[in-house]
Amino acid sequence: MTRQSRGGGSGGIGTSSPNVRDEFIDGAQAGPDRVQLRRRLGRADLAAVSEVRGALREFLRRWGKPARADIAELLTSELVTNALVHTDHDAVITATLSRRGLCVEVRDFVGRRPEPRVPDADSGTNGRGLILVQSLADAWGVRAHGVGKVVWFELNGGGTA
Secondary structure (H helix, E strand, O other): OEEEEOOOOOOOOOOOOOOOEEEEEEHHHHOOOOEEEEEEEOOOOOHHHHHHHHHHHHHHHHHOOHHHHHHHHHHHHHHHHHHHHHHOOOEEEEEEEEOOEEEEEEEEOOOOOOOOOOOOOOOOOOOOHHHHHHHHOOEEEEEEOOOOEEEEEEEEOOOOO
């Protein structure tokens, strides 16, 4: 497992993509004082990225930290897009909200580990996702998970960033 600490932004829950399903897990099933959103995304289903953002936005309303929720949406979009684009497989997102804050995990089914890289100035908008995660998350990392890996980040409940 790799753990890195930070050094130093409307859609409904509806699932219009055919391979997308939300699961809300409250209380005892998720654990004491925890609630989870879990969604499986189909291979190369980039339309699901905006749907995940909407579902996460709705899920995080109970958190009461709008600035942190905006950051969570952005970072989740980056990780989900990376999983779908760079693996050509399904992905599973799990967002867990607890007293400590928010943990978002995006699992894919390819073992190749992502590496943050400084993007070339001529590369357009590509190559900046993990730099954003590294910069904005309170902690983040990558861990092996059976066939594949999980890329995750945490946002604590404090701060206004």
